[in-house]
Amino acid sequence: MTSGPAPSSDLPAEPLVRFESVSKRFGNVAAVDRLSLDIYSNEFFALLGPSGCGKTTLLRLLAGFERPDEGRIMLGGRDIAATPPHRRPVNMMFQNYALFPHLTVAGNVAFGLRQDGLAKAAIAARVEEMLALVKLEGLGHRRPDQLSGGQRQRVALARSLAKRPQVLLLDEPMAALDRKLREQTQFELMELQARLGLTFVIVTHDQSEAMTVAHRIAVMDRGRVVQAATPAEIYERPQSRWVAEFVGDVNLIEGIVLKTDAGEAVIGDKRGRRYRVAADVAAGAQISIALRPEKIRIHAGPAPPDAPNTMRGKVCDVGYLGSVSTYKVQLDDGVVVKATVANVARTSGEILRTNDNVWLSWPPDAAIVLTA
Amino acid sequence: MRRMSVTNLVALALGLAFLYVPIAILVVYSFNASRLVTVWGGWSTRWYAALLEDRAMIDAALASLLIATVSAALATVLGAFAALALTRFRFRGRLPFAAMIYAPLVMPEVITGLSLLLLFVAIDLDRGLFTIIIAHTTLTMCFVAIVVQSRLATFDRSLEEAAMDLGCPPGRTFFAVVLPVIMPAVIAGFLLAFSLSLDDLVIASFTTGPGATTLPIRIYSEIRLGVKPEINAVCTIFIAVVAATVVAASLIEKSRGREARALLA
Ligand SMILES: Nc1ncnc2c1ncn2[C@@H]1O[C@H](COP(=O)(O)OP(=O)(O)OP(=O)(O)O)[C@@H](O)[C@H]1O
Ligand SMILES: [Mg+2]
Numbered sequence: 001m002t003s004g005p006a007p008s009s010d011l012p013a014e015p016l017v018r019f020e021s022v023s024k025r026f027g028n029v030a031a032v033d034r035l036s037l038d039i040y041s042n043e044f045f046a047l048l049g050p051s052g053c054g055k056t057t058l059l060r061l062l063a064g065f066e067r068p069d070e071g072r073i074m075l076g077g078r079d080i081a082a083t084p085p086h087r088r089p090v091n092m093m094f095q096n097y098a099l100f101p102h103l104t105v106a107g108n109v110a111f112g113l114r115q116d117g118l119a120k121a122a123i124a125a126r127v128e129e130m131l132a133l134v135k136l137e138g139l140g141h142r143r144p145d146q147l148s149g150g151q152r153q154r155v156a157l158a159r160s161l162a163k164r165p166q167v168l169l170l171d172e173p174m175a176a177l178d179r180k181l182r183e184q185t186q187f188e189l190m191e192l193q194a195r196l197g198l199t200f201v202i203v204t205h206d207q208s209e210a211m212t213v214a215h216r217i218a219v220m221d222r223g224r225v226v227q228a229a230t231p232a233e234i235y236e237r238p239q240s241r242w243v244a245e246f247v248g249d250v251n252l253i254e255g256i257v258l259k260t261d262a263g264e265a266v267i268g269d270k271r272g273r274r275y276r277v278a279a280d281v282a283a284g285a286q287i288s289i290a291l292r293p294e295k296i297r298i299h300a301g302p303a304p305p306d307a308p309n310t311m312r313g314k315v316c317d318v319g320y321l322g323s324v325s326t327y328k329v330q331l332d333d334g335v336v337v338k339a340t341v342a343n344v345a346r347t348s349g350e351i352l353r354t355n356d357n358v359w360l361s362w363p364p365d366a367a368i369v370l371t372a
Numbered sequence: 373m374r375r376m377s378v379t380n381l382v383a384l385a386l387g388l389a390f391l392y393v394p395i396a397i398l399v400v401y402s403f404n405a406s407r408l409v410t411v412w413g414g415w416s417t418r419w420y421a422a423l424l425e426d427r428a429m430i431d432a433a434l435a436s437l438l439i440a441t442v443s444a445a446l447a448t449v450l451g452a453f454a455a456l457a458l459t460r461f462r463f464r465g466r467l468p469f470a471a472m473i474y475a476p477l478v479m480p481e482v483i484t485g486l487s488l489l490l491l492f493v494a495i496d497l498d499r500g501l502f503t504i505i506i507a508h509t510t511l512t513m514c515f516v517a518i519v520v521q522s523r524l525a526t527f528d529r530s531l532e533e534a535a536m537d538l539g540c541p542p543g544r545t546f547f548a549v550v551l552p553v554i555m556p557a558v559i560a561g562f563l564l565a566f567s568l569s570l571d572d573l574v575i576a577s578f579t580t581g582p583g584a585t586t587l588p589i590r591i592y593s594e595i596r597l598g599v600k601p602e603i604n605a606v607c608t609i610f611i612a613v614v615a616a617t618v619v620a621a622s623l624i625e626k627s628r629g630r631e632a633r634a635l636l637a
Contacts, residue, residue, distance in 0.1 A: 065533055085536045098534040102552040111548075112538030163538065 014077065016041040016199055017062065017167060022071035023223075024057055031057040033223030034071070039167075044193045044200045046210035049220030050246070055203040056095070058220075059169045062201070063092045076166065086115070091165035095172050097156040099144040105131070105155050106140035112163045130158040133192070150181050157189075161196070170202040174209065186212050207247050211235070219243050235292075240372040244290040249326075251296070251337050253289040257281050264364055271333050275309050279369035288370045293340040295366035298327060299359040300352060307361035313337065315356045329358055395611060402604035409599045419605040429606060432590035436570055439501060439586060443508035444565035450509065451516025451565075452558055458517070459524040476514045484511060485578030492579060499581025507579040508569040515568060516561035519625070523557035556624045563621035567614045 015038035024032040031054045039045045047055045060066045061073060064085035072079050080088060091112070100108050106127050113123045131137050134154040144152055153173065160168055173189070174182045190213050193200045204210050210217045211231040218228040227239045238244035241252060255269040260283050267275045267289060281287060297303075303310040316336065317328035326340045339360060352358065402420075406413025423429060457463075458470050476484060488507045492499055531553065535545040551558075573588035580589065587610065594603055 063533075063537055065536075084542075085533070086539050086541050090537075092534075092537045094530050094534055096528070096530060098528065098530040100531060100534070100549060100553075102549075102555070111535070111540075115539035159534075159538070 015039060015074075016043075016076060017201075018072075018074040019058075019061075020072040020074065022061065022068045022073060024054075024061060024066055025069050030223050032061065032068075035224055036071075037218055037225050037228060039199065039201060041199055042197055044190065044213055044215045045202070046214035046217045047201065047203045047220060048207055048210040048217050048247070049205065051205060053220045054223040055205075055220060056171055057223075059092065059171055059201065059203055062167070063090055063169055064088050089166040090169060091160040091163055091167075092169040093156050093160040093171065093173050095175065097152050099152060099155055099159075101144055103143075104140060105136065105142050105144065105147070108144065108155055109140075109158045109162050111159065116163070126162060130162050133161070134158045149176050150185075153177060153185070161192075161198075164196070165198065167199045167201060170200060172203055172205070174204075182209070183212075189213055211247075219246060221246075236368070238290065238368060238370070241288050241290070241370050244368060244370060249293050249338060249340070251291040251293065253291070255287060255289065257283050257285045257287060259283055265369070267369075271335070273311070275367070276364045277367040277369055278365040279367070281369055281371070285371060290368040290370055291337075291362060291366060292368075293326060293338045294324070294342075296337065296339040296360050296362045298329070298339050298341055298352065299361065300356070301359070303359040303361045308364055310359055310361045311337065312357070312359055315352055315354050315358055318352065318354060327352060327358075329360060398604055399608050399611070401601070402608040404601060404604070407601060409601060409604075419601040420609075422602050423605050423609075426602060428585075429587075429590060429602070432585045432587045433606075435501060435584060436587040439504050439508060439576075440566045440569040443505045443512060443569045444562050446505070446509040447513035447516050447565040448558060448562040451513040451561055452520045452554075454513065454517040455520035455524055459521055459527075473514050473517050476511060477518075481511075481572070481574040482578075485575040488575065489578045499579060500584040503579045503581065504576050504584060504586065507575050508565075508572060511572065511575055512565035512568045515564050516558075519561040519564060520554060520557045523554045523625075527553060560621040560625040563617045563624075567617040567621075570610070570614060570617075 017037075017039040019035055019037040021034045021036050022032055023030060023034050033054075035054075035058070047058060049055055057066060061068055062075075064080070064083065067081070072081065074080070075088070075090070100111065103111065109127045109130050110123050113126055118126075127140065128137075131140055134157050136151060136154050136158065139147070139151065144155065147155065153176065157173065160170075170189075174185050177185060186209060189200070189202075202210070202213060214231060216228060216230055217234055218225045219234060220226065221242060227234055227243050229237075234243065234247055238247060244250045245252070253267075253269055253275070255267040255275070258266045258268045258274070260266075260281065263278060263280060265277055265279050265281050265283075267277055267287065269275070275289060277289060297307075299307075311329075311331050313329040313331040315327055316330045319326040319328075320343075322343070324340050324342050326338060329337050329339060331337060337360060401409060403415050403417065404411075404413055405416035405418065454473060458466065458473065485507070488503075488510065489499075492503050497503060527550070531549050532545050535549045536542060540548055571588065572586075573592055576586045577589055577592075580586070585593075587606070591603055591606060594600060
């Protein structure tokens with residue numbers, strides 16, 4: 001999925017953007033709270049988090065519209081605290097696009113270039129190039145209010161790319177688009193980023209969007225980064241219950257490590273059930289097991305005797321989502337477990353119905369053991 | 373929209389008639405061939421031709437136009453800056469200031485006129501065109517401020533940030549972005565101020581001096597000697613000018629406002 005440069009395994013030594021313990025308070029709300037984060041050159045980086053966790057504030061700090069109360073922000077190794085927004089080699093695509101209503105599409109795209117005092121011919125050429133890049137050729141003479149929402153979004157993108165910024169900041173660029181257009185735009189953004197070789201920082205609260213476009217994701221909660229890693233890493237190895245629950249669906253089982261043996265542990269929950277999981281944990285530790293629904297197998301009849309971690313229950317809810325179906329299975333003791341099955345055959349979705357008795361099982365290495 | 377009931381229609385018709393029948397009569401009589409105001413003598417444009425001969429009336433009209441143009445220009449600059457200060461800066465005592473800007477709207481004109489007269493006398497300023505211009509500027513700048521203020525209230529601050537983000541220094545963003553976007557309101561304010569100044573009789577008569585006669589003052593002094601058909605003609609032209617400016621002002625404000633709202637939606 002992650003194409004292009006800068007996979008996390010071989011990150012360059014020197015980050016392009018570095019937040020060093022940055023705080024920003026509004027009154028007594030800490031919008032950004034002693035946050036540290038590195039973003040590397042050529043990365044497509046996503047800031048993911050619930051509403052109000054400080055994503056926009058972080059972008060605005062980088063763009064220069066807010067000043068940090070504490071900490072340093074470095075760009076290319078230099079502290080940019082004293083650089084005003086109009087001198088930072090960083091451009092932003094605003095959440096509401098902020099197109100200039102009194103200028104045409106071409107005028108909007110040319111605005112930044114004019115500030116640099118470029119020659120008229122050079123500006124015109126660059127504007128053409130940018131409009132072609134976002135597939136808006138021939139619309140240069142229109143006013144923003146004569147465009148559709150998707151076209152406005154493209155103008156905003158072209159305008160923020162026109163100056164070839166070192167870092168492009170995108171604040172929920174696709175929030176106002178419908179699903180189809182959003183998916184299409186996601187791929188176009190990825191392609192643009194790879195082609196132009198720029199660093200993109202995108203803000204989103206849509207985790208599938210972050211997973212799709214970004215090389216690395218920083219998951220934020222209440223002004224802090226709780227985990228920064230590749231999408232796969234965040235999904236398969238979340239570092240805390242909070243991350244596991246925020247990114248994707250998850251079943252959480254709390255328990256105690258009863259014994260450990262060669263990379264496998266036996267976990268007991270408070271209802272007396274035993275689970276075998278592949279994990280390196282100390283005996284006696286309080287832990288949570290996080291199980292992704294798609295990693296749980298559903299059997300219509302009794303599970304094979306050698307299947308690990310089997311549980312018996314009754315289907316209490318079926319959600320048919322087209323490509324997959326999700327089943328909510330109530331175990332004998334009332335706990336509800338969610339399992340997802342890919343609908344590989346056209347009739348797959350019709351095999352199990354509400355109130356059917358089913359057996360669940362999952363392999364020891366399907367579980368994520370969380371101590372936080 | 374709901375369909376209008378008969379009672380509503382009648383009420384509307386009566387209301388409009390109340391407003392416009394006198395004006396319609398005046399306009400029709402301005403084309404009356406008869407010298408007697410109350411007798412219909414057929415259609416004619418002779419009173420319009422007679423106007424061209426009336427030097428005093430033309431001078432008054434020119435004086436009014438001059439006063440309206442200059443005072444509206446001054447009021448537009450001052451009013452726009454007042455609106456800017458009131459919406460942009462959260463300074464101490466902003467609320468009293470904001471309230472004070474509305475005061476001239478509700479102040480009886482007689483009082484405004486009298487107080488200005490007292491001021492001019494106190495500072496020993498010779499009364500004439502100049503004092504009327506000052507008086508009209510004071511009167512109309514608050515109207516401009518209110519029109520511009522309502523536009524600024526819906527102005528999207530992120531436009532300024534976008535401009536700065538694209539390399540525009542803060543000082544230049546005002547001319548590059550803010551002014552063009554609020555321009556319709558500024559023009560509407562100017563036209564409003566212009567027509568208010570053209571209209572005004574009370575304040576002008578308080579603050580005028582020898583040799584400075586505005587059109588309303590001139591008309592008023594003429595009809596005290598009896599209604600002449602030429603006056604009807606002057607008034608008709610006058611109505612046309614004022615109506616045109618007011619319609620232009622509201623059209624400009626409305627159309628550009630809709631554009632901006634469509635963008636925000
Ligand atoms: N100018 C401001 N004045 C006061 N509080 C602010 C200001 N800007 C942001 N905040 C507060 O800071 C916190 C973080 O806001 P921010 O806009 O960064 O959130 P966000 O992660 O972008 O949320 P969303 O996903 O809803 O856009 C919120 O609690 C918000 O109320
Ligand atoms: Mg936000």
